[in-house]
Amino acid sequence: MNPYLIIGNGVAAAGCIEGIRSVDPDDAITVVSAEKHPVYSRPLISYYLEGKTDLNRMQYRSEDFYETNCCTVIPGQAEEIDPVAGSVRLSDGTTLPYRKLCLATGSSPFVPPMAGLDGVRKKSCFMTVDDALLLESYVTKQSDALIIGAGLIGLKCAEGLRDRANSITVCDLADHVLSSILDGDSAAIVQRHLEANGLRFRLGDSVRQFSGSVATLQSGETIPFDVLVLAVGVRANTALLRSIGGEVGRGIVVNARMETSIPDIFAAGDCTEGFEMTSGQNRVVAILPNAYRQGFAAGVNMAGGDAAFTKNIPMNSIGLFGLHIMTAGSYTGAPTEERTETTLKRFYTDAGLLKGFILVGHTERAGIYTSLIREQTPLDTIDFEAMKKIASTSYFSSDVRRKKFGGVV
Amino acid sequence: MKRVYVNEQWCLGCHLCEYYCAFANSGLSDMATALKGTRIVPRIHVEGDNSVSFAVSCRHCKDPICMQSCIAGAIYREDGVVRIRKEKCVGCLTCILVCPYGSLTPDETGIAQKCELCLQNGSGAPACVRGCPNRAIVYEEREDAV
Numbered sequence: 163m164n165p166y167l168i169i170g171n172g173v174a175a176a177g178c179i180e181g182i183r184s185v186d187p188d189d190a191i192t193v194v195s196a197e198k199h200p201v202y203s204r205p206l207i208s209y210y211l212e213g214k215t216d217l218n219r220m221q222y223r224s225e226d227f228y229e230t231n232c233c234t235v236i237p238g239q240a241e242e243i244d245p246v247a248g249s250v251r252l253s254d255g256t257t258l259p260y261r262k263l264c265l266a267t268g269s270s271p272f273v274p275p276m277a278g279l280d281g282v283r284k285k286s287c288f289m290t291v292d293d294a295l296l297l298e299s300y301v302t303k304q305s306d307a308l309i310i311g312a313g314l315i316g317l318k319c320a321e322g323l324r325d326r327a328n329s330i331t332v333c334d335l336a337d338h339v340l341s342s343i344l345d346g347d348s349a350a351i352v353q354r355h356l357e358a359n360g361l362r363f364r365l366g367d368s369v370r371q372f373s374g375s376v377a378t379l380q381s382g383e384t385i386p387f388d389v390l391v392l393a394v395g396v397r398a399n400t401a402l403l404r405s406i407g408g409e410v411g412r413g414i415v416v417n418a419r420m421e422t423s424i425p426d427i428f429a430a431g432d433c434t435e436g437f438e439m440t441s442g443q444n445r446v447v448a449i450l451p452n453a454y455r456q457g458f459a460a461g462v463n464m465a466g467g468d469a470a471f472t473k474n475i476p477m478n479s480i481g482l483f484g485l486h487i488m489t490a491g492s493y494t495g496a497p498t499e500e501r502t503e504t505t506l507k508r509f510y511t512d513a514g515l516l517k518g519f520i521l522v523g524h525t526e527r528a529g530i531y532t533s534l535i536r537e538q539t540p541l542d543t544i545d546f547e548a549m550k551k552i553a554s555t556s557y558f559s560s561d562v563r564r565k566k567f568g569g570v571v
Numbered sequence: 572m573k574r575v576y577v578n579e580q581w582c583l584g585c586h587l588c589e590y591y592c593a594f595a596n597s598g599l600s601d602m603a604t605a606l607k608g609t610r611i612v613p614r615i616h617v618e619g620d621n622s623v624s625f626a627v628s629c630r631h632c633k634d635p636i637c638m639q640s641c642i643a644g645a646i647y648r649e650d651g652v653v654r655i656r657k658e659k660c661v662g663c664l665t666c667i668l669v670c671p672y673g674s675l676t677p678d679e680t681g682i683a684q685k686c687e688l689c690l691q692n693g694s695g696a697p698a699c700v701r702g703c704p705n706r707a708i709v710y711e712e713r714e715d716a717v
Contacts, residue, residue, distance in 0.1 A: 177639075181587040205642045213641070219659050222644035283635040387713070389588070450639035451669065484681075488668045525664060527673030537671075553673060555627060556619040560579070565673060567577060568716030571630050 166464055167250060167258055167401065169240045170266030171195035173450055174431025174457035176222055178264045179231050179256060181461020181469065189465075191233040192258060194240050194250070199291060200227070204537050205450055207294035211322030215487075220291065240267075243406050245424050250402075262464035265414060265422070265429040266457060267399035269448055273392050278372035283392040288319045301326045302390045308377055308385055309392030314340040314480055319391050320361050321482050330361050331385055333377075337366040341476050343489045348506050348520045352487060359483040398433045398446055411435050413446040418470040420460035426466055430456035440492035440517050440535060447476045473536040479525070486525045489503060491518030491535045500524075500550055509550055514541050525555035572651040575615075575686065575697050577625045581707035582617070584624030586671040589613035591702030592628075592686075595694040612623050612679050614686040615699050626699065626708055628686035629653060629674040637675060637685075645683075654687050 168175045171193050177190055180246065201222045209215045238252040249259040257381070271287040279285070284300040286293050297319075305327040309316045312334035320330050334341070338349035339356065353363060367379045377385045398413035409415040411424035413435030420428045420436075423453055431453035438445040455471055462469035477490035495512025505523030506560075509516060509531075509571055517532040530553040545557040555563060593611035594602050594656075615628035636652045638646040645659035646666060662681040668674075678684040689697045700710045 203643045205663070206661060214661050215659070220643075362694050450642045451636075451665065454639050475667055479663055479665040481663060481681075486664055489665070491666070525667060526676070527670075528668050529666075529670035529675075530673045532668055533671030554618045555673060556623060556625070560623070563579070565629070567625070567630070569713050570574065570715075571632050 164489070165189035166191040166264070166461075167260035167268055168193045168264045169250065170239050170268055170433075171197060171201055171235065172266060172268050172431060172453065173222060174266035174268070174433075174453040174460075175264070176201045176227070176356075177454040178266060178430055178461040178464070179227075179233055179457075180189025181458035181463075181467075182457075183231050183461075184466045185457035185462055185465035185467040188232070191231065192260075193228070193233055193235045194238050194252065195235050196237075196239050197290060197292070200225075200235075202291055204290070205318075205377070207288065207291055208322035210294050211293070211298060211323075211326065217291070227255065229512070240402055242404055243424075243427070245406055245427065248426065254542065255456075261426070263427045264420075264457070264460050264464060265402060265427065265433060267402065267429075267433045269396040269398045269432040271392060271398045272395045274394060276372060278368050278374075278535070281374055282372050282390050283375075284388060285392060287392050288315050289396070294322075297323070297389065297391065298326075304328050305389050306387045307331070307389045307391065308333065308387035309391040309393060311332070311391075311395065312336065312363065312365065313342055313393060313395070314478065315341065315396075315524055316391065316393035316484055317356070318480070319393060320356075323391075324360055324483075326397060327389070328493065329464060331364060331387070332361055332383075333364040333367060333369065335366070335368045335381065339363070339365070339377065339481075340487070343476075343480075344520060345493065348508065351504060351506055351522050355485045356482060372458075388566065394428075396448065397431070398435070398448070400433060403427065403429065411444060413448075415444060416456075418459075418472055419463045419468075420456055420471060421463070428460040430460040436471070436474060439472075440475050440494070440536075444462070445476070447474055450497045451477070454474075475535055477532060479528075485523060486521075486529045487523075488521040489519065490528075490532050491516070493518045493520070498550065506548065511546075513543060515539070516546075517566045529553075530555060572631070573688075573712050574631050575628055575688065575700060576709050576711065576713060577627070578707050578709070579619070579623055579625035581705045582619075582625045583705050583707070584617055584621070585704065586617050586618060587702055587704060588626045588699035588708055588712060589617065595689050595698035596684075596692050597641040598692070605645055608642075612676065612684070612692050614626060614684055618673075627674060628647070628699065630672055631688070636669045640665050640669045652688055653685070655685060657682055657684075661675075 414429040432448035459471040460470040499508040510518040592613040597605035599605040
């Protein structure tokens with residue numbers, strides 16, 4: 163019997179393990195891992211290419227993490243859940259029974275059909291450390307890299323490859339970079355910075371056809387390349403729950419306790435969708451902080467405790483060639499901004515609350531802004547006009563400050 | 572555990588705490604060598620204006636969102652003290668995006684830094700507390716706000 167079974171071995175799984183152990187120090191935990199590596203920090207793969215970290219420092223937890231937490235890691239791929247028997251069958255036929263199950267299956271790259279893609283020899287997605295190692299083996303100082311996708315993954319990959327390759331071209335169907343977190347106006351500042359750092363962009367365009375090492379775009383332009391990176395997007399891995407009739411939207415639907423619609427089955431991390439407070443809707447918010455915090459909450463509840471994952475909002479902090487960009491929440495309501503030629507702070511307010519922000523270049527103490535969103539602080543209780551210029555707790559009332567700073571929080 | 576607290580009634584806004592902090596974390600034994608002519612990057616900073624001022628440093632939260640959010644697994648807790656393994660940090664600044672107190676900053680190299688109560692830097696106890704001329708910063712056990 164496996165009292166606790168976790169499918170997946172990423173950060174959500176690590177959170178789940180620590181959540182279980184915060185309540186139950188004893189019962190065995192089994193982790194099914196599709197990757198052969200111990201839990202590592204997936205967003206660090208671009209920093210690996212850049213030489214800012216190495217395989218050892220990328221480890222998310224210490225070497226004795228599984229041992230200390232009495233976890234058995236089983237390499238393999240989960241194929242099917244039997245919710246009646248309470249077991250999971252792996253692709254090699256092994257059946258693992260569970261009392262409580264957590265799906266921490268993450269997401270997979272989405273690769274749209276593109277003519278001639280099969281004929282491209284050196285190509286990779288950019289999701290795993292193995293992808294990074296593969297790219298590393300492909301790229302030389304003479305390489306011309308073509309990256310399909312100007313989102314967070316594609317641009318971090320571009321940064322990681324810049325000093326290793328001869329040239330980097332980034333192509334995206336969207337008409338601006340980072341289209342999932344920036345609008346055209348804020349993206350223009352970022353794109354100028356990226357171009358000044360040597361990246362070339364082909365935006366509002368996509369590949370019509372690959373012919374060996376030449377990509378022909380819809381616009382007709384041809385781009386010779388020798389290394390191709392596919393970073394179009396990702397999709398939540400939901401098949402395990404979907405196939406047994408569990409509620410699935412864009413991700414596995416979970417409540418604040420990280421329970422799925424099937425009893426005794428929890429889910430956490432990039433494979434899930436849950437209530438997002440700034441939109442008031444269920445959303446997939448596939449960010450590492452959520453993966454850990456959701457995993458931890460799931461683990462506590464699996465072990466009989468009572469934890470909720472709440473105040474869920476999208477947020478991102480991304481640095482590209484020294485320019486930091488931070489975003490959070492939803493871009494609804496009235497925008498106001500403070501800007502210079504190379505920096506931007508834009509805030510979206512609705513019904514007296516901060517709903518979202520975009521910060522480019524000026525990111526000092528941004529967490530104070532994030533907390534205004536998450537805590538739904540009425541903006542008429544602070545000096546928001548001053549706050550927009552400089553994030554500072556001095557713009558809260560002295561009562562609020564006493565609570566924040568006067569005791570243990 | 573003991574934490575650093577500031578009484579804004581007594582804070583003069585003199586910024587001396589910032590200099591003591593930078594000196595204590597410089598690893599140097601002489602204050603002038605450590606600070607003269609350099610732009611200091613302290614782990615405590617004075618906020619406010621002429622009417623109210625107070626120094627802010629890490630609260631060492633019971634449930635640290637910076638630690639839970641760190642994409643590198645570089646932030647950890649040791650005996651209640653929230654600390655950063657600098658060699659693991661890649662400077663993504665997610666911790667700055669999530670800290671509601673504005674307690675983290677990038678250091679001179681772009682890596683995240685925060686107050687670690689001077690427990691490992693040779694000062695032995697918070698240098699900001701020792702250096703505060705008006706005893707506005709204290710290092711003591713508390714539970715609720717006073």
